[in-house]
Amino acid sequence: MLRLVTRCYGKIRKAGMNKDLHSQHHRFHSHPTRRDFFVQSLGGALASVSVLELAFNRAAWARALAPTVGGTPLFDIKKVADDVYFAIARVQxxxxxxxxxxxxxxxVLIVDSQSKPSATAALITQIKxxxxxxxxxxxxxxxxxxxxxxxxxxxxxxxxxxDFIASVSAGELMAKEIPIRLKETLDISVPAQIETVHKFYGKATSADEREFWKEQLRQLEAFQAEMKTFSLELPTITFAKSHVIRDRAHDIHIEFHGRAHTSGDVVVFCxxxxxxxxxxxxxxxxxxxPDAYPTAWPKTIDSVADLRFDxxxxxxxxxxxxxRMVNFRNYIEETNTRVEEGKKAGKSLTELQKSITLASLKSLQDNGYGRYVAEIRDGLFPHWGRTFVEIKEDFQDAVNGVTAQVYRNLDRV
Ligand SMILES: [Zn+2]
Ligand SMILES: [Zn+2]
Structure with missing residues (x-):
């Protein structure tokens, strides 16, 4: 079975190429519902999830998950405070x-751009x-x-x-890593995804399915074509600890609090x-x-948590x-602790992955966090013809991926 890796999340997708769609559909209908899946795999965490929180996010998130075909906007822009807006990227x-x-x-100050200039150009048009x-x-x-x-x-x-603003470390890594990684993406991962999409397209049994795979193909080929002549815009302002922009409307504090997801993550605090x-x-x-500092990460979040934000x-x-920030932090810490103990006891990575299951992770049970994150993850990526069985396996696969990355990077300082 071909395994595809989408970047940034490093998410391993089971493409299921050797199963025909008919049998997938059969399993789709005969398998328990999503609700059952979450209750079973996350030990009843459903009962404790915050209904208010779900309601708060549901409308914007549902819009963000709507398919992006033809002229549909790539973002769902939501006002979060006076003069502050959040552009939620739709699935691509x-x-x-x-x-x-x-x-x-x-x-205007913008935090982060996207995976290709045309996506950011679309955001600029939408902002205007x-x-x-x-x-x-x-x-x-x-x-x-x-x-x-x-x-x-x-x-x-x-x-x-x-002006493009980043930490010193992020600026250095952009210059060094982006050309190497983009070449890998264009030479290896996108062609592999295109090959898979062709196979699914050939097996599609309805016009809707064919339309879905055609759209995936269009996006992948458009990325290839656009990025052949890509040149990266590097930071013009870099800083070690903090860079502040004062404006009549508000102050914007761009701050480095320590190593975490990479060596140079910053937060933007108003x-x-x-x-x-x-x-x-x-x-x-x-x-x-893969680029993270697992033991530093929870401490860095603790430092960010001292800022006064809602x-x-x-x-x-x-x-x-x-x-949810605390849940996210605790999941990292729990994984660190269990991997560290496992390593001390001489356990192999495979043994650890077998024992660090969804149901065994206390941090995933807390306040319905596992269900919350599984639902979000499910909406971040296109569905590559997966069944619900595969979605459940997929979340455990993703947890196994984190366990493997912590296993490798635990001693990084
Ligand atoms: Zn990202
Ligand atoms: Zn990232």
Whole structure:
């Protein structure tokens, strides 16, 4: 079975190429419902999930998950405070980061760009239409990953004066890693995905399915074509600890609190509006750890938690509250502890992955966190013809992926 890896989340998808869609549909209908899945796999966590929280996020998240075909906007833009907006990225074949929009008195500051300039250009058009005609003057890249930086050049197209702001470390990693990783994406992972899509298209049994696979193919080929002539816009302002932009509308504090998802993650904090943009350091999915510092990460979140904010605008997924930040932090810490103990007891990675199950992780049971994150993850990526059985396996696979990454990186300092 071919395994596909989507970048940033490193999510391993089971493409299920050797099963025909007819048998998948049969299993689809005969398998217990989603609700059953979450109750069974997460030990009844459903009962304790916050109904209010779900209601708060549901409308925006549901819109964000609507299929993006033809002229549908790539983002769902939501006002979160006066002069602060959250652009939630809709599902695409290649994942895009969310962006946060701070409307200053004369200009605009944006947090993070997307995986390709055309996606960011689409966001710029949407901002002009839905938010403000003021020019974008600053772009903060929360960290060096492709889905947060490769859209930068859309902001300087036409010669606009824009400063790109990042930590020193993120700036260095962008310059070093993006060309290497983009080449791998274009040479290996996108062609593999295209091959898989062709196979699914050939087996599709309805017009809807064919339309879905055609759209995936269109997005993948458009990415290939666009990125052949890509040039990266690097940071123009880098800093070690903190960079503050003061404006009549509000102050914007761009801060490095320590290593976490990468060596150079920053948060963008607005004290007057009590919001913080966190990139992938605190987000609605599972922590992505190939470039991470697992033991430092929870401490870095603790430091960010000292800031006075109510809403967390993360790189992926809907708006988060402080409780979800604590859940996310605790999941990392619990995985660290269990991997560390396992290593001391001489356990292999495979043995550890067998014991670190969804049901055994206390942090996933707390306040329905496992269900919350599984639902968000399920909405972040296109469904590559999976059945519900595969979705459940997929979440355990994702947890196994985190366990493996912690196993490898636990001693990184
Ligand atoms: Zn990301
Ligand atoms: Zn990232």
């Amino acid at each position: 074949a290649l994942i895009n980061s969310n962006s946060v929009i701070f409307v200053n008195s004369r200009d 239409k839905e938010v403000t005609p003021k020019p974008v003057r600053f772009v903060v890249n929360t960290h060096f990953h492709d889905d947060h930086v490769q859209g930068n050049s859309a902001y300087t197209k036409g010669g606009a004066k824009v 004290p007057q509006k009590r919001v913080v943009a966190t990139g992938d350091m605190i987000n609605g999915s599972l922590p992505y750890m 809403q967390i605008l993360s790189g992926h997924g809907p708006i988060m509250n402080r409780d």
